Amino acid sequence: MSDAGAGLLMRAMTVLRGVPTITVLVLFLLLALTVDPFNAPSWHDSHRLLQLLALLLIAVPGLRASAADADWRLSFSWSWAWMPASAFALGLVSVLLSAWPRWALLEWAMTMVLLMVAAVVAAEFRRDPVALRRLTVVIFYTAGLFYALKSLLAYVLMFSIGTDYGLAFDVQELFPGFSNVRFFGHVQTLLLPFLVLPALWWGKSSGQRALWMLVPVAWWMLAIASGTRGSWVAMTIGVITACLFARGAATSWLKLQLLGFIAGLLMYVLFVLGLPELLSKPALYLHRGADLVSLRGRELLWGLSVDWISVHPWFGLGPMHFAQRLTEIAAHPHNAVLQWMVEWGIPAALLLTVFFAVAGLRFAAWVRIHRPPDTAAATVSVALLAALTGAAAQAMVDGVLVMPISQLLLVLLAGWAWSLVAPRPAVAPGRSIAFRYLFSALVAVVLLCVAPEVPHLQERLEAHEKVYPQGPNPRLLPRFWIHGWIPD
Numbered sequence: 001m002s003d004a005g006a007g008l009l010m011r012a013m014t015v016l017r018g019v020p021t022i023t024v025l026v027l028f029l030l031l032a033l034t035v036d037p038f039n040a041p042s043w044h045d046s047h048r049l050l051q052l053l054a055l056l057l058i059a060v061p062g063l064r065a066s067a068a069d070a071d072w073r074l075s076f077s078w079s080w081a082w083m084p085a086s087a088f089a090l091g092l093v094s095v096l097l098s099a100w101p102r103w104a105l106l107e108w109a110m111t112m113v114l115l116m117v118a119a120v121v122a123a124e125f126r127r128d129p130v131a132l133r134r135l136t137v138v139i140f141y142t143a144g145l146f147y148a149l150k151s152l153l154a155y156v157l158m159f160s161i162g163t164d165y166g167l168a169f170d171v172q173e174l175f176p177g178f179s180n181v182r183f184f185g186h187v188q189t190l191l192l193p194f195l196v197l198p199a200l201w202w203g204k205s206s207g208q209r210a211l212w213m214l215v216p217v218a219w220w221m222l223a224i225a226s227g228t229r230g231s232w233v234a235m236t237i238g239v240i241t242a243c244l245f246a247r248g249a250a251t252s253w254l255k256l257q258l259l260g261f262i263a264g265l266l267m268y269v270l271f272v273l274g275l276p277e278l279l280s281k282p283a284l285y286l287h288r289g290a291d292l293v294s295l296r297g298r299e300l301l302w303g304l305s306v307d308w309i310s311v312h313p314w315f316g317l318g319p320m321h322f323a324q325r326l327t328e329i330a331a332h333p334h335n336a337v338l339q340w341m342v343e344w345g346i347p348a349a350l351l352l353t354v355f356f357a358v359a360g361l362r363f364a365a366w367v368r369i370h371r372p373p374d375t376a377a378a379t380v381s382v383a384l385l386a387a388l389t390g391a392a393a394q395a396m397v398d399g400v401l402v403m404p405i406s407q408l409l410l411v412l413l414a415g416w417a418w419s420l421v422a423p424r425p426a427v428a429p430g431r432s433i434a435f436r437y438l439f440s441a442l443v444a445v446v447l448l449c450v451a452p453e454v455p456h457l458q459e460r461l462e463a464h465e466k467v468y469p470q471g472p473n474p475r476l477l478p479r480f481w482i483h484g485w486i487p488d
Helices: 003-017 021-034 043-064 082-097 101-127 129-165 181-195 197-202 206-212 214-226 229-278 289-293 298-311 336-344 346-369 375-394 404-421 429-450 454-467
Strands: none
Touching: 021 043, 021 101, 021 129, 021 404, 043 101, 043 404, 043 429, 082 101, 082 336, 082 346, 101 129, 101 404, 101 429, 129 181, 129 197, 129 214, 129 375, 129 404, 181 197, 181 214, 181 229, 181 375, 181 404, 197 206, 197 229, 197 375, 206 214, 214 229, 229 346, 229 375, 298 336, 336 346, 346 375, 346 404, 375 404
């Protein structure tokens, strides 16, 4: 390598070492909701490729770790580490016993990487909580603004172009960038609690607060238009939990959320129900009417999961192996605990479930006991509790743990909450170095596992569609890639 090339590489490494993990994650969210940088066969695949790029950017600084890099230290007592460590050890046995080890190893390594990223996020928030809190909320709001503008553009185009060709107003078109509106529902569950924070923090007058509220109002309108029942159940549980544990600290936050909901409902009545009808182009709705209480095939997925758990109780089918064409309904069971049980086995699933449940309860207890002195810190704890509780509830009926955007959002928010509960580092520098190299090695495993797929995504999708042609009920069942099933 030439001296110039070596110098350029060194400068690039220096820059990457200065890029906090949180910055990478929030920029990932901004890009994922706004643009399609890879021109992939589907938005889902583009989101996945962008996620892999984000993980690579986070891992590169780990190649030059030093004992002084305290920001990579784990944020929880090592007395709790045996639970996820044991679960991943059992999961590795499941990988070795699986029918398709490369896919199983990919899921296993990705899950471990995501948990480790949460630890890094916790350490970074602990080091500089105020600046990173502000940065994260600003990017959340900016991402929400850009997506609202995309939806507005889609709305205008439906009237300016659709009416010329006699097309009806299709509510589905208000959700660009997602193969299924439910996947946007995951993002709403995780982001809506934060979109009112700028109005609370920086709205010095009624006019300023009204301007800041435009984005959450637009997102509430989209939530109503989507008819996504899982998101409504999740957000309701999140709000109730936040109010029970945060009490008075949640009052101002809850008032603005209710205001946003009412304004969003009025916008929905005016722009989705009223205006299309007035122009004789009635909307094609996403609401299910009499089908409101139906499980829509989930009971079949859950029953199938129980059957396979009874056949493979100890080590499961192998990570990601529910997508091994076990059903033509979905590539995952729409329930996080059942997914772990059927794929990783009962012991590993119970360890992971207990670990995350205890972590969630610790954070809820922290919110109830602690009263942060400033409004910003108090409302952030309320929003975090609402978002994480809602996501946990939604993961019981949907694939929150499967989709790339919701995966990284969960990692970011869980790490943020983690930093509040465990504000002191508990890992020696030697362990910090081992942690960083292990993280980089696992990211390399993930990239090696997906390398055979990336150059052939379009070809694989076309081959998949020939075998399973698209009709009124599309057979694209997303898991890691849009075509979902393994092997393919």
